[in-house]
Amino acid sequence: MSLTIANNQIAELSLTLKQQKSRKREAVPFVYKPFSYRQKQVLTWWSPNSPVKDKDGIISDGAIRSGKTLVFSLSFGLWAMTNFKEMNFLICGKTIGALRRNVVLDWSRQMSAHGFKVKERRTDSLLIVSTDEYSNYFYMFGGYDEHSQDVVQGITAAGVLFDEVALMPRSFVDQAVGRCSVDGSKFWFNCNPDHPKHWFKVEWIDKLPENRQADDAPDKQYKNLVYAHFTMDDNPSLTQRVKERYRSMHTGVFYRRFVLGLWCAADGLIYDGFEEDVHTYTELPKGVAENRRYIAVDYGTSNPMTFLELIDDGDVVWVDREYYYSSKEHGRQKTDSEYAEDFVMFAENVDTLDKVVLDPSAASFKTELRNRGFRVKDADNDVRNGISKVSTMFALKKLMINRRCRYLINELLSYIWDEKAAENGFERPVKQNDHACDALRYGIATVIYTKRRFAN
DSSP states (O other): OOOOOOTHHHHHHHHHHHHHSOOOSOOOOOOOOOOOHHHHHHHHTTSTTOTTTTSSEEEEEEOTTSSHHHHHHHHHHHHHHHHOSSOEEEEEESSHHHHIIIIIHHHHHHHHHTTOEEEEEGGGTEEEEEOSSOEEEEEEEEOOSGGGGGGGTTOOOSEEEEESGGGSOHHHHHHHHHTOOSTTOEEEEEEOOOOTTOHHHHHTGGGSGGGOOTTSOTTOOOOOEEEEEEOGGGOTTOOHHHHHHHHHTOOHHHIIIIITOOOOOOOSBTTTTOOTTTSEESSOOTTGGGSEEEEEEEOOSSSOEEEEEEEEOSSOEEEEEEEEEOHHHHTOOOOHHHHHHHHHHHHOOGGGOOEEEEOTTOHHHHHHHHHTTOOEEEOOOOHHHHHHHHHHHHHTTOEEEETTOHHHHHHHTTOBBOHHHHHTTOOOBOSSSOHHHHHHHHHIIIIIGGGSGGGO
């Protein structure tokens, strides 16, 4: 939605807040760049002079690093403290841990810099934001799965903020929205784009009045919300060099979503950035073998069992060896104990192995490995997030595969998105010939990617 926003509205809003809050507490430094038009839209849409102040909420979506989260959470906090006293609010993320990292840490500093007192009661997942005259209570919730809706039942709230709402189940979002029964309550939705048939796009974005279609039913109900779409150009703090870096990190569907900010379908080859003549090698460079070494495992009994050796030199990850055993091809299924003995031979030296990253469903095999002295870590099994991280490593040419790892290479060249699932709004790979790809994803997502500077 296009809004006419006077620049002095920011100053007026700041003046209003100054009149309400105590100045006794020294503000925590928080340096802002001049706000972009889109950021001003998010900051002022609810203010008294805004033409859309009576809307029920706001949806903010678009590219990564586009500056939407910082102003979105700040605007939410200022709106809440300006309009309510002694009220409950909800702040929701996929998990409370992710919410603290991605939103709450900076938000607490921002609110403190504006003169508010912020106190966290971690045992209650509660943030208390106060002036000398009144307080408001911000409860944090994680919307991880369908059972998450149970934790928000019973609370009455004056507003809710969803960070990365596209990662949450519809049942949780519906339940949290239903808690906002206080007069004047508003909804705040923030996310990166996903599949065009994702429930949030279908049920919220597609039902905005500006997205009205000629063939819509006459009785179709539209959402009374402000819509703010962000690109990287809406973030004044990003230099052209940094923008180019982020553009270079993604390919295919992840480029279209994370860089262009489009709601688009994933189709065709998953690792379209993998090129056999670019991302493979025959011999490790001198000295690489002395670096940290991991083994990633995709567990299988009737399905193939796969081990991959990953060597991390701090810059490039080298997948140097693979083990692949298919009981169907060999006509015999091995026991966990037999696989563990194969693993001992594959690992060669337990003392030089940093960690084993294991399929989290393989509890019995984990026991076998630990009994043999290996340090085992459960793999991060968020499929799409893991695929995105592997794709980034390929795009930056930070992931190399030894040409002798033929099972892995063949899978990378044939690993595709499930078209039938996409038709129903779900996004997942075709579950066949994917075991080495799963092991690679486990290793990169769990112990490699988070150590990279570009991941932060």
